[in-house]
Amino acid sequence: NIFANKPGTEQDEVKLQNASKQIVQTAILRAVQQVSQESQQKEKRTNSSTSLQLERGKLAKKHEKN
Template sequence: MYRREKLGKDLEEVKIQNASKQIVETAILQAVQQVYQEDEKEQNKPSSRAERQLPDGKCNTNNDKK
């Protein structure tokens, strides 16, 4: 009887380990996807200088000499 109980516990432990591995793998994949998406957004975002650019090509800064 002890052997059956041990076998049952071992099977439960394996199931728990497999579930834990799956949870960790899923979390890692989600984190990698999030970083990738944030990186893509950052690359597609215009630079701060380009955002300040006026239509005639001059920069909109306070350092312009008059």
């Protein structure tokens, strides 16, 4: 190790390792969130016609009550 004779460099190395781990974890989390959001949006698109029909049905029932 080149930095063996300098004090505090091991701590710096540990800090760098921790920081890089955190960056990687954050990146993975963001990627997972993005993928899940995209899949939810796709589901919404495929279910949109069904849900629109359901909403129309609910609205029609509300108007019937009034």
